[in-house]
Amino acid sequence: MPISQGLSIGAVADRTGLAVSAIRFYETHGLVEPYKNASGHRRYDRSDIRKLSFVMIAQELGVSLRDLGVLMQVLPKGRAPSRADWTRMATKFRSDLDARIAKAERLRDTxxxxxxxxxxxxxxxxxxxxxxxxxxxxxxxxxxxxxxxxxxx
Structure with missing residues (x-):
């Protein structure tokens, strides 16, 4: 399938390692927003692979879906996020991540x-x-x- 037609949910699942049901779950929380092609099938932009990969890692670090939703609101709708878009989101996330790292280091050390x-x-x-x-x-x-x-x- 040409990239211009978007990726199927199965292709996104193969690339991210997520189950199809997990991708749909993240969709219901607004973390990815597929579009429908002419046949009415969900299609995902290649940039959704990065969004879902970020969500997977952030969740492993204990970031809630609610917090992820707030963070990811700065990413554009209807187009792939640019480096500047990701930098804007990362800037918001960095202080929270630094606090989590400091707490994990204190736990490890004590x-x-x-x-x-x-x-x-x-x-x-x-x-x-x-x-x-x-x-x-x-x-x-x-x-x-x-x-x-x-x-x-």
């Missing part, structure tokens, strides 16, 4: 030590969270949620 959760089950908790002082900042793993709270000097 998972075997005190995370400020209040369990006080590790010897190190007596140094990092004496008498569960972290609870004054709120519930949960305070040293991971707010890394500046009650860190030893």
């Amino acid at each position: 998972l075997d030590g005190c995370i400020g959760c209040g369990c006080l089950s590790l010897r190190r908790c007596a140094l990092y969270n004496p008498d569960d002082r972290a609870r004054s900042s709120g519930p949960g793993p305070r040293h991971l949620i707010e890394p500046t709270v009650l860190k030893p000097a």
Whole structure:
């Protein structure tokens, strides 16, 4: 099939590794918008492969469909996004991604030590969270949620 006629949902599934049902699911959430050809069949632009690939990776990082929908609203409708369009979207996403990376690094670096959760089950908790002082900042793993709270000097 010539590219000018668009890609079938099966061709997009083959290229992205997504199930056809997943592509339709993302379509219902407005993350891709196929058009109908003269025969009434859904057709996807080649740029939809990139959109779906971005969605797959972002979801693996825990980005919600709602947040993805908001992010992807800056991409144009009716034409393939240009590099400038992707840059505009990436700029919006970068700060969120940086925060996620920082939180993942804090988790990686402190998972075997005190995370400020209040369990006080590790010897190190007596140094990092004496008498569960972290609870004054709120519930949960305070040293991971707010890394500046009650860190030893």
